Amino acid sequence: MQMEQQILRIPGPTPIPPSVQRAMSQPMIGHRGQEMQALLEALKGKLKPIFGTKEEVLLFTSSGTAALETAVVNAVEPGEEVIVIVSGAFGDRFTKICEEYHILVHRYDVTWGEAASPDQLQHLLQKHQDVKAVFATFCETSTGVLNPIKDLASVVHQYSNALFIVDGVSCIGATETQMDEWGLDIVVTGSQKAMMLPAGLAFVAASKRAWEAIEHNQQPRFYLDMRKYRNKLEENSSPFTPAVSLLLGLKQAIALMEDEGLSTIYKRHQLMGEMTRNAFHALNIPLLTKDTDGSPTVTAVRPADFSAEALRKVLRSEFGLTIAGGQQHLKGAIFRIGHMGYCNPADVLQIISLMEIGLRKINKNIELGKGVRAAQNVYLNNK
Structure with missing residues (x-):
């Protein structure tokens, strides 16, 4: 060999498509210049169909785990109650992040290798009626399970006022996702899976009801503050130094997705x-x-x-x-x-x-x- x-x-x-690799090898551009503004303006519209949303998709220079933490720290405050569906290692990671921020977690443990049950989630929601959010993993990478996110979302909204927050890291861009239609309140993913890029970019989208909770959340946050990213994206900019080469690659990766x-x-x-x-x-x-x-x-x-x-x-x-x-x-x-x-x-x-x-x-x-x-x-x- x-x-x-x-x-x-x-x-x-x-693996990275050759044309995406070539795009990332382009000469560096200024991250506050007109070229970057044009790039971000083009990208923000093209990401929406992949998430199935009309809302803005925020771009973070970070890992997928940072996107999970972003969802937690922006949507929930210390002392509030949440349900976390744990069907594998990454559902467990959501639990650990929540507990680190002193959030009260009610775990819904699913046997690894099985999908979450909407009926079981309904039972938990009826038992814990004050939960602020329900966290779920769309594709549980550690087990190869695709959870029934659409059905779970329906149960969440029928039996509670909780936000439904979804880790889509290992399936967004490869599996149909209809964030608005299904009632998903926050959806996150990373660049290194179906988006065909190296690790280093995270994507976060929030519904209007999620934004209302984010605006009123008193939890301190700085780099992961979604409000900063939303406000700067309106100006076709970013609050902090972006991963310029990855964004150039993202433009080409999305072009390949649009062609297919x-x-x-x-x-x-x-x-x-x-x-x-x-x-x-x-x-x-x-x-x-x-x-x-x-x-x-x-x-x-x-x-x-x-x-x-x-x-x-x-x-x-x-x-x-x-x-x-x-x-x-x-x-x-x-x-x-x-x-x-x-x-x-x-x-x-x-x-x-x-x-x-x-x-x-x-x-x-x-x-x-x-x-x-x-x-x-x-x-x-x-x-």
Whole structure:
């Protein structure tokens, strides 16, 4: 194997399209000049359809976790009550952020690998009637679950006056998101997943009712103050030094998304998820999630009779193929395959083919080509 050749198929960061890399290599421009103003003016309108909103999408030079913290610190005050849906490591992260700010958290713990239940959420809302917000993870990256955000939002608004705040880091741009129509009050994501960029940008959008809460929130905040970003964005500027190169890349990434069309992007990701899942079904290798709960952007596999870490190691050493392991109590028990952003069905066929060889290398008795054939049939039947 050529050591410089790497095949990155983890659920973030994801590969970068060559044209986006070239865009980020453009000469630096002044972050307070007219060129930057023109860039921000163009970007702010183009981000709205990806979120399914007419509201402004704020741009932060930060990680996705900073976006989660932004949602917490702007919407909720110390001492207030919230419900956090914890279906994996990133729901748990929402809990930790809330607790750090002395917010009273009622956890709705979901078995890892399962989707949150709207009925269970309804029960909690009826039990805790003073909650200020409900936090949920759209795609739980650690388990490969896509939570039923539309249905959860409906329950939140039917049974409470709480804000519904959504972590969309590993699916916005790959999964249909209708923030306004579904009643999502704050939605956040990061640049390094389906948005096809390096890490370093975060995106936050808020509904009108969320903005009312933000305006009246007495919680101190400085760098993560959404009001600063909204006010500066109205002037096509930013309150602090932006990641100029990433913004230049973002313009090109959105151009690629516009060329393909959002509905086509969503279908492509759904297809890749189905190809991946059906391949492992054909190989009789268990998945962590049910097909009805599985995400179109990441698939979690829970082998019963071979080592997930042994497979990851041989794929890395033999082919330069990097897939992700498990997190927290699933560490060593699962492996995760990212198929989002700059990824297409041909990449999925490559992944499955290499995995079959890797499985044979670690003495897992499988029929070569069986998984690939199943993935091929899914592709053909979807055309």
